[in-house]
Amino acid sequence: xxxxxxxxxxxxxxxxxxxxxxxxxxxxxxxxxxxxxxxxxxxxxxxxxxxxxxxxxxxxxxxxxxxxxxxxxxxxxxxxxxxxxxxxxxxxxxxxxxxxxxxxxxxxxxxxxxxxxxxxxxxxxxxxxxxxxxxxxxxxxxxxxxxxxxxxxxxxxxxxxxxxxxxxxxxx
DNA sequence: CCCTGATTCGC
DNA sequence: GCGAATCAGG
Numbered sequence: 001x002x003x004x005x006x007x008x009x010x011x012x013x014x015x016x017x018x019x020x021x022x023x024x025x026x027x028x029x030x031x032x033x034x035x036x037x038x039x040x041x042x043x044x045x046x047x048x049x050x051x052x053x054x055x056x057x058x059x060x061x062x063x064x065x066x067x068x069x070x071x072x073x074x075x076x077x078x079x080x081x082x083x084x085x086x087x088x089x090x091x092x093x094x095x096x097x098x099x100x101x102x103x104x105x106x107x108x109x110x111x112x113x114x115x116x117x118x119x120x121x122x123x124x125x126x127x128x129x130x131x132x133x134x135x136x137x138x139x140x141x142x143x144x145x146x147x148x149x150x151x152x153x154x155x156x157x158x159x160x161x162x163x164x165x166x167x168x169x170x171x172x
Numbered sequence: 173c174c175c176t177g178a179t180t181c182g183c
Numbered sequence: 184g185c186g187a188a189t190c191a192g193g
Contacts, residue, residue, distance in 0.1 A: 040186050
């Protein structure tokens with residue numbers, strides 16, 4: 001049949017709904033449905049009032065959404081940090097200004113956010129700096145060094161020690 | 173530069 | 184209602 005105009009038939013709309021709620025991106029859906037552009041998909045999604053989905057199971061990230069974040073939504077939830085014993089500051093620790101840092105809230109993993117990081121804490125980065133779960137090691141740093149004993153060994157390993165770690169791979 | 177969704181506006 | 188063009192952002 002000469003169906004030059006694909007348009008949004010019942011089937012296509014349902015497929016669209018299914019895929020969209022399934023978390024597929026507009027471009028993926030467009031490719032799957034065929035005959036429509038991602039803009040067409042997005043446009044339809046809005047007309048159907050489906051915008052602002054929640055799911056994003058697969059590698060589809062809802063990147064670059066407008067900015068639906070209202071002030072209320074943006075308010076940080078007050079998180080109760082289980083107060084763990086703070087690492088003991090080195091000899092010449094905080095001498096002034098800083099109010100009595102009696103209790104420094106630390107995650108059990110001993111990892112800290114940049115806000116929780118103190119002078120005497122290990123600054124070894126852990127995780128992806130571009131993600132919210134980025135942390136610093138936070139263990140007690142060796143006095144005079146930015147890292148704890150463990151990470152200092154990694155950071156300052158002598159050249160002689162490093163070279164033997166070489167592996168013979170990808171060589172043919 | 174790749175990608176994402178959101179919005180606009182002529183059709 | 185439709186969707187290309189454009190916008191805004193990761």
